Amino acid sequence: xxxxxxxxxxxxxxxxxxxxxxxxxxEKHFGGVHAVSNVSMDLRAGIVTTLVGPNGxxxxxxxxLITGHLVRSGGSLRWLGRDIAGMKPYRIARLGIxxxxxxxRLFNDMTVEENILTVMEPGALPFSxxxxxxxxxxxxxxxxxxxxxxxxxxxxxxxxxAYAERKFLSLAxxxxxxxxxxxxxxxASGLDPNSYETxxxxxxxxxxxxxxxxxxxxxxxxxxxxxxxxxFLDRGRLLAxxxxxxxxxxxxxxxxxxxxxx
Amino acid sequence: xxxxxxxxxxxxxxxxxxxxxxxxxxGYAGIFSLAHAVFFGVGAYTGALVAMSLSASIFVxxxxxxxxxxxxxxxxxxxxxxxxxxxxxxxxxGLQVLAVTVFSEWKSVTGGIGGLIGIPPVDLxxxxxxxxxxxxxxxxxxxxLVLVATRLLVHSSFGRSLTAIRDSESAAESFGKNVPLxxxxxxxxxxxxxxxxxxxxxxxxxxxxVESFTLDTSVLVMAMVIIGGTGTAAGPVxxxxxxxxxxxxxxxxxxxxxxxxxxxxxxxxxxxxAVLMIFRPGGLVGRSKAKARTRPKDPxxxxxxxxxxPAEAAR
Numbered sequence: 001x002x003x004x005x006x007x008x009x010x011x012x013x014x015x016x017x018x019x020x021x022x023x024x025x026x027e028k029h030f031g032g033v034h035a036v037s038n039v040s041m042d043l044r045a046g047i048v049t050t051l052v053g054p055n056g057x058x059x060x061x062x063x064x065l066i067t068g069h070l071v072r073s074g075g076s077l078r079w080l081g082r083d084i085a086g087m088k089p090y091r092i093a094r095l096g097i098x099x100x101x102x103x104x105r106l107f108n109d110m111t112v113e114e115n116i117l118t119v120m121e122p123g124a125l126p127f128s129x130x131x132x133x134x135x136x137x138x139x140x141x142x143x144x145x146x147x148x149x150x151x152x153x154x155x156x157x158x159x160x161x162a163y164a165e166r167k168f169l170s171l172a173x174x175x176x177x178x179x180x181x182x183x184x185x186x187x188a189s190g191l192d193p194n195s196y197e198t199x200x201x202x203x204x205x206x207x208x209x210x211x212x213x214x215x216x217x218x219x220x221x222x223x224x225x226x227x228x229x230x231x232f233l234d235r236g237r238l239l240a241x242x243x244x245x246x247x248x249x250x251x252x253x254x255x256x257x258x259x260x261x262x
Numbered sequence: 263x264x265x266x267x268x269x270x271x272x273x274x275x276x277x278x279x280x281x282x283x284x285x286x287x288x289g290y291a292g293i294f295s296l297a298h299a300v301f302f303g304v305g306a307y308t309g310a311l312v313a314m315s316l317s318a319s320i321f322v323x324x325x326x327x328x329x330x331x332x333x334x335x336x337x338x339x340x341x342x343x344x345x346x347x348x349x350x351x352x353x354x355x356g357l358q359v360l361a362v363t364v365f366s367e368w369k370s371v372t373g374g375i376g377g378l379i380g381i382p383p384v385d386l387x388x389x390x391x392x393x394x395x396x397x398x399x400x401x402x403x404x405x406x407l408v409l410v411a412t413r414l415l416v417h418s419s420f421g422r423s424l425t426a427i428r429d430s431e432s433a434a435e436s437f438g439k440n441v442p443l444x445x446x447x448x449x450x451x452x453x454x455x456x457x458x459x460x461x462x463x464x465x466x467x468x469x470x471x472v473e474s475f476t477l478d479t480s481v482l483v484m485a486m487v488i489i490g491g492t493g494t495a496a497g498p499v500x501x502x503x504x505x506x507x508x509x510x511x512x513x514x515x516x517x518x519x520x521x522x523x524x525x526x527x528x529x530x531x532x533x534x535x536a537v538l539m540i541f542r543p544g545g546l547v548g549r550s551k552a553k554a555r556t557r558p559k560d561p562x563x564x565x566x567x568x569x570x571x572p573a574e575a576a577r
Contacts, residue, residue: 067436093438105433107426109493118426121419122438124447177437 017045020080020181020212021066021097027074028061028236035061037236039075043181048207049214050223050244053233054257059216060102062233063183067099068092094122098179100170102186102216106158112169113154116141116176140176147202148172164195171202182206184215188222200225224248232257268394270510272466274503275401279408279459281486281498286412287452288484289493290421291445292347292428296480297338297354300361301453303475304331305460307365307372310381310470318385318465327461328454335453339446358477365472377471384465392468401462405499408455413495415451424448485531489538491545500546505531 021043028036036058043049051059064070066077068089077085079095107115120137132140145151148168153161158169167187174182188199203226207213217223223230223244230247232240234256240247247253280302287293308327316322342353365372372378383392384400391397415421423444426434435441464470482505490501512518512527519526542548 069432069436088440089432089435090438090440093436099436101433101436105430107429107433109429110422110425114422114425118419118422118434119437121422122440123419124423124440124444125420173437 017047019044022078022081023066023075024078025075026062026065026072026077028058028065028070029073034236036065039233039236039238041231041238041241043212043214045180045212046207046210047212047228048226049229049231050227051214051216051231051233052218052223052247052257053239054259056235057233058236059233060185061236063099063185063214063216066092066183067097090122093177093179096178096180097183098174098177098181099183100174100185100187102189104166104170106166106169106173108159109157111155111157112145112150112161112172113141115158115169116144116172119173119177144172144176147175147205149198164191167191167195167199171199175202175206180210180212182211182213184213184217186216186218188217188219220248265394268398270506271398272394272401272462274499274506275398275405276459276463276466277483277486277502277506278405278499279462280456280483281490281502282405282408282412283452283455283459284483285487285492285494285498286415286455287448288487289497290416290428291424291448293343293445293449294347294351294484295338295354295449295452296351296477296484297357297361298452298456298483299475299477299479300358301331301335301456302460302463302479302483303361303365303472304334304453305457306464306470306475307378307460308457309461310378310464311371313382313384313465314378314380318382318390320384320386320461323384323461323465324458327457331457331460332450332454335450336446339449343442343445343449355477358480362472362476365475373471375471377469378464379469381464381468381470383468384462392465397466401466404458404462408458409495409499411455420444420447485535487545489535489545491547494545494547497545497547504546 019042023042024040026036026039027034039058039062041049051062053059061070065072068084068087068091072085075085076083079092079097082095084092084095107118110118117137120132120140142151145154148171150165150168150172153165158166161169167190171187174184187203188196191199200222203213207226215222215227227244229242230240230244231238232247232253239256240250240253280298284295284298287295305327308330309323312323312326338354338357342350345353366375368374383390384397385391386400389396391400416424423434423439426437427439427441427444431441463474486501486505487498488501489504490499491497508530509523509527512523512530513520538546
């Protein structure tokens with residue numbers, strides 16, 4: 001058992017932790033294509049769940065359904081018991097669900113500092129009357145930039161950053177957003193070993209601090225290294241959902257994953 | 263000569279206000295509107311009517327014109343901002359055409375093609391300002407106020423939200439930003455501030471008609487923004503000054519055939535704009551080409567796995 005899984009186990013009460021997000025019989029069709037079909041699963045507080053499966057399995061579509069970027073064709077989504085299906089993405093975000101994107105979608109023309117600052121300011125008014133003061137916000141931005149090694153790049157535009165820095169900015173943004181559930185879409189892909197270690201450390205710290213994480217990841221080291229649970233998707237269906245070992249040692253699933261489709 | 267320069271100064275100030283307010287939505291929110299002259303016109307007509315019937319005080323005409331233009335801009339913003347960028351351009355074009363018809367046909371209010379005549383001079387705490395020597399400082403002061411106001415907005419949390427939406431709408435909404443609301447507010451602010459230019463214009467000329475508020479004006483203002491530098495602070499002013507000074511400068515060049523000056527001006531505009539966009543797509547004040555090249559809208563898209571493609575396309 002890994003360090004993070006161990007801390008989770010220690011923090012976990014005897015009965016299963018609270019269900020944050022309850023997914024039941026979720027469906028998404030694009031024309032005749034079933035991108036997500038009859039998926040049911042629970043995301044529980046403090047549990048790191050990894051979605052694995054071949055490209056096109058419906059992992060990102062599942063994220064888009066949860067965040068409201070796509071509207072479901074059927075099934076239900078409940079956040080802390082409340083029906084969130086059909087809500088606009090910004091309202092779902094304000095409930096405490098944050099995400100990163102596979103293609104990052106940084107605010108390219110803004111500096112690193114502004115990228116982080118703006119996620120802390122969801123309101124539409126030019127000058128916010130409530131919420132944290134400007135000084136508190138700056139302090140938090142600084143803290144997040146320090147943890148993600150971006151402090152020297154505070155005034156660099158996102159577009160001018162190196163690849164790994166862009167990845168970390170995408171993480172910094174989600175760290176500043178104060179969300180309870182993080183949906184990370186291939187957060188570690190393309191990172192060099194050093195950055196990769198930093199990423200793992202950050203993620204473990206955040207999980208220990210109480211963030212619930214759901215990751216889409218192809219790198220099996222990460223999958224085994226930090227997951228409490230693995231959900232295996234293929235062609236929109238949830239084929240397995242359980243302890244990492246039991247899922248990864250299932251020969252049928254590994255055959256699908258590594259391409260020996262019968 | 264002095265009167266000529268002062269007149270130019272007033273016009274540059276007024277058009278700079280228009281360019282700054284258009285740049286506010288074009289450069290920071292990524293909303294391309296071809297209806298900016300509509301709000302210029304609404305401001306001018308409202309200002310003129312208020313001045314003729316109620317009071318010519320700038321503290322009466324300007325607020326009323328701003329409110330009217332702001333409210334009318336909702337007619338454009340509310341339905342149109344729910345659609346994607348290119349459709350907004352088409353919707354704004356439609357509004358521009360519609361507005362010109364209203365300006366020229368609603369004779370009881372706008373005076374039709376003949377326009378409104380005898381608009382009283384602007385009243386500033388009891389002083390009537392009509393001589394160019396006095397009007398120029400006033401228009402310059404208003405320009406500075408509008409410039410400062412838009413700068414403050416751009417550097418506020420609201421401005422950051424706008425830029426975030428422009429750079430990635432889906433990421434912005436994933437972080438809790440109410441995209442339609444924020445865009446709508448930006449259009450209302452832009453229209454209300456553009457109305458100030460209209461009020462000044464009406465007072466200054468003492469006569470307005472539909473010809474000042476046609477599609478040509480909207481295109482001219484957009485050209486000012488693009489040539490000066492979209493999304494920059496000084497760009498719109500530089501663009502406005504350049505495009506208004508050019509005709510005068512050309513007429514000083516005696517080697518040019520003066521009878522053909524209009525055609526030559528159009529050729530210079532066209533060529534200049536094409537060359538500028540090739541070598542300095544960010545505008546005169548904007549970033550140089552080398553920098554501008556490294557800022558595609560979403561540079562990571564080629565790294566995307568196919569799984570997310572249908573998701574985005576279906577939005």
